[in-house]
Amino acid sequence: MAKMTYREAVRDAMREAMRADPLVFLMGEDVGKYGGAFAVSHGLLEEFGPQRIRDTPLSESTFVGAGIGAALGGMRPIVEIMTINFSLLALDQIVNNAATLRHMSGGQLGVPLVIRMATGGGRQLAAQHSHSLEGWYAHIPGIKVATPATVADARGLLLAALQEPDPVILFEHATLYSQEGESEDETPMQFGRAALRRPGKDVSLITYGGALGKTMNAATQLAEQGVEAEVIDLRSLRPLDTETIFASLAHTHRAVIIEEAWKSGGFAAEVSARIMEGAFDALDAPVARVCGAEVPMPYAQPLERAALPQPEDIVKAVQELI
């Protein structure tokens, strides 16, 4: 057990993986000399050299595709995309190739590729650097999607992702990088299991990624008002651990889903639908959602704050439910 930042935990996991397995390497824009746009890979070039810490040209589609090809060729690549908005330039490779090759080849090929990228808002970077599109990726069979929300998960989920025989995308919320926490030195966790972050009996708050902190904050405020909220961190959007969600609803009978992404067609809608399908009888109230406002992310601080779910929004949603 050691205290470190989320950024250091991701770096630590990459370092550990690269020390243990010569097939693991990292590539992406400015991961080497610059040390990573979020300083995640700082120092790795010095330890592992330019063959394994590869700075790529600005060409998202091709370096992601090259990651797919390298994985097919027997390597164990980690590809870093600076932010989720830039990943849209690589959608072709992710959706048309990484996600399809195993099935399209009748099971002959596999793509053991890990893609990491920063996601989310809250840093006043406006409408081309702040979005939360991980729900889009979770729509796609053939890839797995995880959203480490804690320092321990930043490390654990990355190490677990590197054990997966299929492509995994890790979404790292950009506001988390400087957060400190324990990096529990546990054995790699299994993919697709949600984490119970706070037990409670009155309502289930279901969230993931960057919204976990705000949800925990809201749960503390609710406790002061005598409402005991249970907080579930999904950790993985695909596969989705409905078992943990249903188990929680069996004793809380109420659910609020919180995410930064837009409400229309968002991942919260998927979770809500799964609850209707699988736990309708447990519900004492309609499922509620607290999501991002339906607007391209604005720059001005008060506007951006209003566009993102805040603890008070979560508290209010719970109060309306109970």
Add this chain to the structure above:
Amino acid sequence: MSIHRTAAKSSNEREHALSLLRQMLLIRRFEEKAAELYSAGKIRGFLHLYIGEEAVAVGAMQALTPEDAVVATYREHGQALARGLPAGKIMAEMYGKANGCSRGRGGSMHLFDAGRRFFGGYAIVAGGLPVAVGLALADKMLERQAVTACFFGDGAVAEGEFHESLNLAALWRLPVLFLCENNLYAMGTALERSESQTDIHLKAQNYNIAAEAVDGMDVLAVEAATQRAVAQVRRGDGPYFLELRTYRYRAHSMSDPELYRSKEEVAQWRGRDPIALFDACLRGRDMLDDAAMKAIETDVANDVDWAVAEAEKGAWEPVADLERDVYAGAAAA
């Protein structure tokens, strides 16, 4: 044809020449049968025929070893056959049967054979190039001497992935052989209607890649150029680019009324048919006569018959297995 300039006429040379002829003929007869089966409703979906371009796949494949990798497009029956995928597994795939080379998941556009390092047909134009670059990266990092041959059309040249991939392969000196099949059309768009520079190999030179244009109707010219290119790539000198000038005789796919080109133009290119040219060349060199040609035709016809029989007798994948092979092991919910 370059064979006229060759002096030696050993039996090895004849054997090799007849094998090239046979491979080209197999592609042609296989596809003629496929077109027939498409009309009969046995093959569905998109079917893109390679007829007219056989010299490219057959010539280029001669330079590759089993350790090398191949990446192709949706128009890849020729590459698959020339790489040695059994015709029966390809035909079964086009039928959608479970004994097809992709278990009926791919169809005509997505033929795969991991064992032969045939990494598939990619139906997103230019989508295979980044994958080829990555395969070559793995070979380089693992210090294997392999080359990745990447086939794509003239249409791919307009896509961003083409430019990104050439740049990265050249920058990292990766062992990729780029094979641009310039058949002058991307569906109905003639090259000069989509490119400001129609000499495609010049684009590659701008990325500091050794590049040349080759007569893609001359199987020996393609073979010689590819041998040269592969030797250079294998030496570790980085990628090589061949622009293979060829022509597709058939429609883009089975539903194309061909409004964009004249019958005269097609007829003119048919006058340079790669199989007829090679046939005439071999006869001129006393390497082929009617009896030998008849033997090859019979042999090829047997292969095609066998392929159809394999496809006919293949079973359908049980619908219960619909979700297999989405992930390794058990499918995720």
